Amino acid sequence: MAEKDIYILGIESSCDETAASVVKNGSEVLSNIISTQISIHRKFGGVVPEIASRKHIENIMPVIDEALGQANLTISDIDAIAVTYGPGLVGALLVGLSAAKALAFANDKPLIGVNNLEGHVFANFLSGENLQPPFLALVVSGGHTSLLTVEDYNTFKLLGQTRDDAAGEAFDKIARYMGLQYPGGPEIEKLALSGKKDAIDFPRPLLPGSYDFSFSGLKSAVINYIHGLEQNDKEVPKADVAASFQAAIIEVLVKKSQLALLETGLKNIVLAGGVSANKALQDALDIGAAEVGARLVHPTPILCTDNAVMIAARGYYMYKNNEFSDYTLNANPSLKLGAK
Amino acid sequence: MLTLGIDTATKVCSVAICRDEEILAAYEINMGMTHSEGLVPQLEQIFTRTGIKKSDIELMAVSIGPGSFTGLRIGLATAEAIAYSLKIPLVGVNTLEALAYNLPIEGILLAPILDAQKGNYYLTIYEWKQGEIHEVDAVRVVPGNELGTILAAYNKNVLLLGECAKLAGVLPCGVTCAPCTVSMPKATSVAMLGIKQHLGKEDRQYFGLEPFYIRRSEAEELWEQRQKNLVKSDE
Numbered sequence: 405m406a407e408k409d410i411y412i413l414g415i416e417s418s419c420d421e422t423a424a425s426v427v428k429n430g431s432e433v434l435s436n437i438i439s440t441q442i443s444i445h446r447k448f449g450g451v452v453p454e455i456a457s458r459k460h461i462e463n464i465m466p467v468i469d470e471a472l473g474q475a476n477l478t479i480s481d482i483d484a485i486a487v488t489y490g491p492g493l494v495g496a497l498l499v500g501l502s503a504a505k506a507l508a509f510a511n512d513k514p515l516i517g518v519n520n521l522e523g524h525v526f527a528n529f530l531s532g533e534n535l536q537p538p539f540l541a542l543v544v545s546g547g548h549t550s551l552l553t554v555e556d557y558n559t560f561k562l563l564g565q566t567r568d569d570a571a572g573e574a575f576d577k578i579a580r581y582m583g584l585q586y587p588g589g590p591e592i593e594k595l596a597l598s599g600k601k602d603a604i605d606f607p608r609p610l611l612p613g614s615y616d617f618s619f620s621g622l623k624s625a626v627i628n629y630i631h632g633l634e635q636n637d638k639e640v641p642k643a644d645v646a647a648s649f650q651a652a653i654i655e656v657l658v659k660k661s662q663l664a665l666l667e668t669g670l671k672n673i674v675l676a677g678g679v680s681a682n683k684a685l686q687d688a689l690d691i692g693a694a695e696v697g698a699r700l701v702h703p704t705p706i707l708c709t710d711n712a713v714m715i716a717a718r719g720y721y722m723y724k725n726n727e728f729s730d731y732t733l734n735a736n737p738s739l740k741l742g743a744k
Numbered sequence: 745m746l747t748l749g750i751d752t753a754t755k756v757c758s759v760a761i762c763r764d765e766e767i768l769a770a771y772e773i774n775m776g777m778t779h780s781e782g783l784v785p786q787l788e789q790i791f792t793r794t795g796i797k798k799s800d801i802e803l804m805a806v807s808i809g810p811g812s813f814t815g816l817r818i819g820l821a822t823a824e825a826i827a828y829s830l831k832i833p834l835v836g837v838n839t840l841e842a843l844a845y846n847l848p849i850e851g852i853l854l855a856p857i858l859d860a861q862k863g864n865y866y867l868t869i870y871e872w873k874q875g876e877i878h879e880v881d882a883v884r885v886v887p888g889n890e891l892g893t894i895l896a897a898y899n900k901n902v903l904l905l906g907e908c909a910k911l912a913g914v915l916p917c918g919v920t921c922a923p924c925t926v927s928m929p930k931a932t933s934v935a936m937l938g939i940k941q942h943l944g945k946e947d948r949q950y951f952g953l954e955p956f957y958i959r960r961s962e963a964e965e966l967w968e969q970r971q972k973n974l975v976k977s978d979e
């Protein structure tokens with residue numbers, strides 16, 4: 405007899421996207437609704453937590469309703485409700501979490517609390533590539549830079565992480581310093597296309613003997629370079645700065661990933677998190693992985709940034725593993741990878 | 745009309761089931777615990793203990809502010825998701841009016857207040873007349889140290905409700921704090937006021953309510969101030 409189909413409703417509100425999605429059997433996307441707030445936060449130069457929370461409460465139920473509608477299902481057809489409970493902005497997380505808990509309660513459905521970072525990793529299962537654990541994962545986002553091994557669908561081992569600024573944070577801060585609009589990462593990437601990546605020799609902090617990262621020194625070097633030119637009334641070659649800074653970050657990420665691939669002997673590496681949308685990073689990592697006999701898998705563009713498909717996908721494997729949450733589940737803004 | 749009420753506007757987490765003017769069950773916790781952890785477990789218990797079926801609930805009433813922004817959103821997100829699931833209408837009830845609804849007593853002014861941060865309070869003045877509650881003065885944000893003067897100016901006996909404990913020693917003659925038995929936000933009052941507000945209405949919205957914030961976010965206020973300064977320096 406064929407196994408019963410499993411429909412998971414995913415809900416995500418950890419930062420500035422309100423999202424809901426229905427995913428069948430962890431792999432078939434029936435709907436993917438994302439209400440983004442990027443344009444609202446732009447004039448403030450970054451995400452304003454209280455404003456984000458206000459937009460979330462406005463959008464959460466319409467987004468959930470649309471996700472169910474587009475999947476042609478009602479809430480009673482759903483097998484479980486998966487929701488991001490961290491990491492992220494606490495007030496933002498609480499909106500999606502409260503709605504998810506009440507949906508689970510009112511409909512007597514199981515509740516599954518999902519770690520947003522694990523969700524990002526699982527976005528790769530929907531990339532259309534044939535991918536199975538074990539593999540290496542490089543998570544690069546505004547708040548995180550981590551290397552981990554995904555041993556099976558429910559076991560993750562952290563190899564290293566950032567000791568100070570996350571890669572995405574360095575991108576955002578440099579972008580802001582250069583007067584680029586929020587979000588800064590994609591702006592730097594665009595600018596870098598017309599610059600020379602070997603124009604300026606920025607430091608590549610490698611921290612030998614560890615899989616940890618440190619980007620605050622690099623960030624300061626870039627800011628000092630710009631500041632130095634400005635002091636002398638010289639023009640800042642913005643495109644060259646962007647290209648050289650991006651190249652330095654990418655080189656560190658690729659070298660560390662290569663080391664980890666060689667040491668673990670893993671043949672697949674996945675890219676995850678907001679910065680995974682960066683095409684230059686994807687290309688460099690693709691080549692870097694091939695150099696050590698491995699293959700890179702990265703999410704499709706729509707699944708690189710926060711979305712609820714990845715939360716539903718992660719939720720599906722937790723459902724299979726009987727990992728449910730009870731109604732006391734609270735938001736955890738600083739939730740770590742692999743933490744329960 | 746079988747109604748489920750929720751109030752998480754302050755640090756009190758209160759849920760209740762009422763049928764018209766009758767309180768069937770009420771469960772409130774006032775120990776500063778997080779609403780996120782406690783609200784749904786409290787709902788679960790109230791249904792388990794009463795044996796009332798969720799599907800028998802006909803109306804969802806929620807306290808929508810003023811109050812703690814985060815608390816209001818937890819309550820509203822929960823209420824919306826329940827209304828949506830049970831396909832029942834959702835009504836938002838003013839938190840200050842629900843407080844005044846705790847004490848249907850005529851001949852005095854009721855002044856429910858709630859903490860508005862930085863020494864300020866949300867204040868509305870109500871009065872009961874012939875069994876109906878009336879708003880005497882609309883909601884405003886007032887500094888705590890001016891509250892006594894403002895209330896004394898009414899030249900009537902005034903009873904403070906809500907988060908007034910801190911003010912007990914500094915109130916002028918004729919203005920007193922209501923006893924705690926009627927001073928706390930109660931989901932029973934939210935439910936009953938909700939029933940009243942819903943009566944005769946046909947609309948059936950499961951979501952689309954907004955919390956009654958009164959104040960904009962600090963970031964917006966600062967941004968606006970900066971824009972004004974920019975305009976000034978241009979002149």
Ligand SMILES: [Zn+2]
Pocket residue numbers: 418520521524545677678709710
């Ligand atoms: Zn994320």
